[in-house]
Amino acid sequence: MESAINKVVLSGFAGADAEIKTFGNQKLARVNLAINETYRNSGGEEVKRVQWFNLTFWNAKADIAEAQVKKGTGLRVEGRLQANSYDSKDGKKRYGVDVVVSDVVIRENEKQQAF
Secondary structure: OOOOOOEEEEEEEEOOOOOEEEEEEEEEEEEEEEEEEEOOOOOOOEEEEEEEEEEEEEHHHHHHHHHHHHHHHHHEEEEEEEEEEEEEOOOOOOEEEEEEEEEEEEEEOOOEEEE
């Protein structure tokens, strides 16, 4: 049997500055990525919508995200999907999916910088 593949590539814009947390000697950066989509509905009208994705950067990539990812920064990321769950304040079980980033390109105007 062929091994499983868990890979995603996204291109969009940071919805806010990177949020940073530290756990001992580990650093985590979280960023919400907005991807604008346009399509035509069954009536032929153009519809625009925004899809939001949660990005997670660890350690050295978190350091760079902290320094360079601000609201509106253009990003192209590659990573893997990671499902998670947590208990909300109202006691309900909540589920989500994050993109754990392995590679990223920061798009600044026409210039791109990879890390």
